[in-house]
Amino acid sequence: MIENSLLAALPRRAYRRLLAVLEPVTLVFGEVLYEPGDAIRHVYFPGASLVSLLTLADGHLALEVGLIGREGMVGIPLVLGHSESSVRALVQGTGPALRMASARFRNEFHSCLPLQHELYRYVHALMAQISQTAACNRFHVVETRLARWLLMTHDRVKSDQFRMTHEFLGHMLGVRRVGVTRAAQALHKRNLISYSRGDITVLDRPGLEAAACECYEVVKDMHDGARDRAGIREPAALSLHP
Ligand SMILES: [Zn+2]
DSSP, X not given: OBOOHHHHTSOHHHHHHXXXXXXXEEEOTTOEEEOTXXXXXXXXXXXXXXXXXXXXXXXXXXXXXXXXXTTSOBOGGGGGTXXXXXXXXXXXXXXXXXXXXXXXXXXXXXXXHHHHHHHHHHHXXXXXXXXXXXXXXXXXXXXXXXXXXXXXXXXXXXXSEXXXXXXXXXXXXXXXXXXXXXXXXXXXXXXXXXXXXXEEEEOOHHHHHHHSOTHHHHHHHHHHHHHHHTXXXXXXOBOSOO
């Protein structure tokens, strides 16, 4: 069962046709799907997996600028007519996804109007997320950004528990390990999360929402609003073999 809401929002006929060319895969924590400049060989529709988009600076500094889960697709440059990635796409949550070869995706994209509509809507929401993240990284303190990041992850994996190391979180938030440790300890002290050896558990979701910067709600509203305006209901999960 793959619960990608972008695919699930397609009319049943279009979805069924795509099923024939979508291949189920497992994305594994730490796997790099593309580096900047790489040709995009496949697009990915995550289920409970998570992919982080990282911008690199000075060849070795990485900062997360976008997070893609069940609401979206990895490989957006293809939608805009480009075949290379400008960012690193790094799997930061192990889980299932559906993938499609790029050549096939181009054909499907050009011949399927509902898929085009869904992807244009998603590109807009992703751009909003990336813009907000730029402001967030500059203006908001680590603790509120960590709370925001945990909420975004919680929404996508739909589980109270997920794995994440301090080193990885440092990359996500663009801070040193010690900064991540302090922020995680502060949230832990407030009983909002527990954190043990890379296992994070969300204990108090409303409390975490109160602790996060406003960027969380702004981006969430953008995703939800685009969906509501398009008259799309949050779909039930679709089986791979309906
Ligand atoms: Zn923020």
